[in-house]
Amino acid sequence: xxxxxxxxxxxxxxxxxxxxxxxxxxxxxxxxxxxxxxxxxxxxxxxxxxxxxxxxxxxxxxxxxxxxxxxxxxxxxxxxxxxxxxxxxxxxxxxxxxxxxxxxxxxxxxxxxxxxxxxxxxxxxxxxxxxxxxxxxxxxxxxxxxxxxxxxxxxxxxxxxxxxxxxxxxxxxxxxxxxxxxxxxxxxxxxxxxxxxxxxxxxxxxxxxxxxxxxxxxxxxxxx
Numbered sequence: 747x748x749x750x751x752x753x754x755x756x757x758x759x760x761x762x763x764x765x766x767x768x769x770x771x772x773x774x775x776x777x778x779x780x781x782x783x784x785x786x787x788x789x790x791x792x793x794x795x796x797x798x799x800x801x802x803x804x805x806x807x808x809x810x811x812x813x814x815x816x817x818x819x820x821x822x823x824x825x826x827x828x829x830x831x832x833x834x835x836x837x838x839x840x841x842x843x844x845x846x847x848x849x850x851x852x853x854x855x856x857x858x859x860x861x862x863x864x865x866x867x868x869x870x871x872x873x874x875x876x877x878x879x880x881x882x883x884x885x886x887x888x889x890x891x892x893x894x895x896x897x898x899x900x901x902x903x904x905x906x907x908x909x910x911x912x913x914x915x916x917x918x919x920x921x922x923x924x925x926x927x928x929x930x931x932x933x934x935x936x937x938x939x940x941x942x943x944x945x946x947x948x949x950x951x952x953x954x955x956x957x958x959x960x961x962x963x964x965x966x967x968x969x970x
Contacts, residue, residue, distance in 0.1 A: 848917025
């Protein structure tokens with residue numbers, strides 16, 4: 747973390763903000779996990795007036811580390827004092843401008859919430875992003891070795907990406923999915939995990955198609 751030589755004024759301002767700031771409402775739904783999170787625009791809209799009232803502003807800068815995208819967040823006080831976060835590394839799901847842009851939005855949201863000390867009202871304490879610990883065995887002898895899990899296939903990856911596109915997945919939705927399974931890339935999934943994801947996505951697509959058909963059947967019908 748970087749900071750100005752003096753923090754006297756910005757410290758007073760942040761204490762004043764702390765007295766009034768509230769956790770943002772989680773109004774946006776992740777369609778895969780049926781969880782909710784606060785979108786970036788809502789966090790900024792709710793907190794910018796409070797920050798400005800206390801002489802503070804937020805500067806968020808995207809960058810690159812040679813391997814992926816980064817986001818840096820700075821809290822700047824009218825006195826010139828500042829506190830700046832370390833670059834937050836991000837790995838876009840797709841190596842495209844759209845993928846990088848979505849990753850930056852995702853990173854800005856989490857970095858800003860961390861700097862302001864706020865959390866969504868459905869915070870899972872980051873347990874979804876932790877790899878699941880293996881259960882302790884009660885057998886002390888002759889325990890068979892469990893073979894390494896079968897890795898995800900290219901066919902499964904293609905199916906997942908296709909279904910996710912049909913459902914309108916955003917980069918944030920994809921990041922939440924990867925956190926849920928404790929991986930940094932969908933290529934790190936096991937075949938069994940991919941199979942479960944595909945089944946869940948197929949069920950959601952079928953429900954979506956059914957809903958669209960029902961809407962089409964009733965379109966233009968007179969209500970008696």
